[in-house]
Amino acid sequence: MGCSQGGREGDGPPRADEEDVQVDLESARLDLRDDSPDDIDKKIKKAVTDTDNEVRFDWETKPGVSNLLEIFSSFSGESPVEVASRYSRYGDLKSDLTTLVVDHWTRSRSATAN
Numbered sequence: 069m070g071c072s073q074g075g076r077e078g079d080g081p082p083r084a085d086e087e088d089v090q091v092d093l094e095s096a097r098l099d100l101r102d103d104s105p106d107d108i109d110k111k112i113k114k115a116v117t118d119t120d121n122e123v124r125f126d127w128e129t130k131p132g133v134s135n136l137l138e139i140f141s142s143f144s145g146e147s148p149v150e151v152a153s154r155y156s157r158y159g160d161l162k163s164d165l166t167t168l169v170v171d172h173w174t175r176s177r178s179a180t181a182n
Contacts, residue, residue, distance in 0.1 A: 100169065100173070101173075105170040105173075105174070108166060108169055108170055108173070109166045109170070112136075112162050112165055112166045112169070113162055113166070115132070115135075115136060115162065116132045117132040117133045117136070117158045118130045118131070118132045118133050121156075121157065121158065123137075123152050123155040123156060123157065123158060123161055124152050125137050125148040125149050125151075125152045133152075133158065133161070134148065136161060136162065136165060137151050137152050137161075139165060139169075140161070140164070140165050140168060143165075143168045143169060143172055144168060
C-alpha cells in the first residue's frame with residue numbers, strides 16, 4: 069500500500085548548523101551530534117534512497133535522495149541541484165556525504181575542545 073500524503077505536513081528538511089544537527093532521512097530522525105565517525109557512516113549508508121538509480125533533486129518523485137542532497141547542500145553551501153549534477157550513483161553520494169559530515173564534526177569538536 070503506497071502513501072501519497074506521507075511525511076510531515078509543512079515541515080521541510082532541516083538545515084545543518086554547528087549547534088544542532090538533526091537530519092531527517094525519510095521518516096527517521098537522526099541526531100548525529102554525538103556519533104562517532106563509524107556511526108555516522110553506518111547511518112548515512114543505511115539511509116533510504118529511491119527505487120531507481122538516478123541521482124537528481126526532486127522532492128515529488130525522489131524524496132530519499134533529495135533529502136540526502138539537501139543535507140549535503142547544507143554542509144557544502146552548494147545547491148542540491150549542483151550536488152546532484154556530480155553524481156551518477158547513490159553509493160558515491162553517500163560516501164562523499166559521510167566524509168563531509170565527519171570532517172565537519174571533527175573540526176567542530178576540535179574547536180569546541182580548545
